[in-house]
Amino acid sequence: MLMFLCGIAFGVPAALAQVVNFETEIREKGFGRNESRERGVGSWRKGGTRIEIQDRKRYALVNGSRLYLGHSPSYEHGKFFVKKRDWDKRFSPIAAPPKTKSPRRIVIDPGHGGRDPGKINKRGMYEKTYVLDISKRVARILKARGYTVLLTRDGDTTLELPERPARANRWNADLFVSIHLNSASSSSARGIETFALTPVGETSTGDPGGNAKTQADDGNARDALNTLFAFKVHSALVAKTDAEDRGVKYANFAVLRPLKCPGILVECGFLTNASDTALVSTKNGRERIAVGIANGIEAYVRAVGSAPPAATRRR
Ligand SMILES: [Zn+2]
Structure with a gap:
């Protein structure tokens, strides 16, 4: 019960939903954080790719273009959390594209x-x-x-x-x-x-x-x-x-x-x-x-x- 309450308090019901710390994951892909004055808005960049997420907005902005998400990110105590599925199926392939056989x-x-x-x-x-x-x-x-x-x-x-x-x-x-x-x-x-x-x-x-x-x-x-x-x-x-x-x-x-x-x-x-x-x-x-x-x-x-x-x- 305590775990459950903590989860709610942090806006991340960890027992119910698998989430990842966005900052940790995106840094691992070589992205750096951009300065942002707005609370609940995070922006990261690597080369020509800029990814922005916002608290409780069910889309990310990738180079200014909307990429709709499965779930809205949450912002708690200065940290951004996204659903792991959104990370795996959206952010990860765009941040670091997987290599495949040549499409012909x-x-x-x-x-x-x-x-x-x-x-x-x-x-x-x-x-x-x-x-x-x-x-x-x-x-x-x-x-x-x-x-x-x-x-x-x-x-x-x-x-x-x-x-x-x-x-x-x-x-x-x-x-x-x-x-x-x-x-x-x-x-x-x-x-x-x-x-x-x-x-x-x-x-x-x-x-x-x-x-x-x-x-x-x-x-x-x-x-x-x-x-x-x-x-x-x-x-x-x-x-x-x-x-x-x-x-x-x-x-x-x-x-x-x-x-x-x-x-x-x-x-x-x-x-x-x-x-x-x-x-x-x-x-x-x-x-x-x-x-x-x-x-x-x-x-x-x-x-x-x-x-x-x-x-x-x-x-
Ligand atoms: Zn049609």
């Missing part, structure tokens, strides 16, 4: 298609049409850089949801990116958001009050890489487009659950917003989106310790 086979999944148009806006723009165009551009760019690229669909065909990750698995994909466009009831909602699969024990970003995920899917075997992949693609895409940054989020998407490789879903903008639609409706805008995604994929490849194929060939 990329599967791009244009959302919807055929009987399923996806979102349709007032201008009559069909999501399925624009995401296919963006996907083909990503494929062309990556092929030119030496990757093997496969599309789950390359025409306006109906493709059931389970068949998308199933194809990626059959084709021995090293990486999977599903490409979509967003919509909202408010026309002011805009920008880019990138999703990774919700880890077991957490609620999805969009449903914080919901039930925590209880069952592990194949995709959960790579939660840490999913986060790193989402973060790299998201950062590169936001940088290339100057679109509003809505952050890296987590959802229990059926298209990500069965994957046997790192996978993400990118929402490249809102068809219900004027500035996003302006970007998506021009060839130049879609090319920028595609270059951003391709750059992000290469940033991930470099982060996990391998040279991009084009660089390998040049040697």
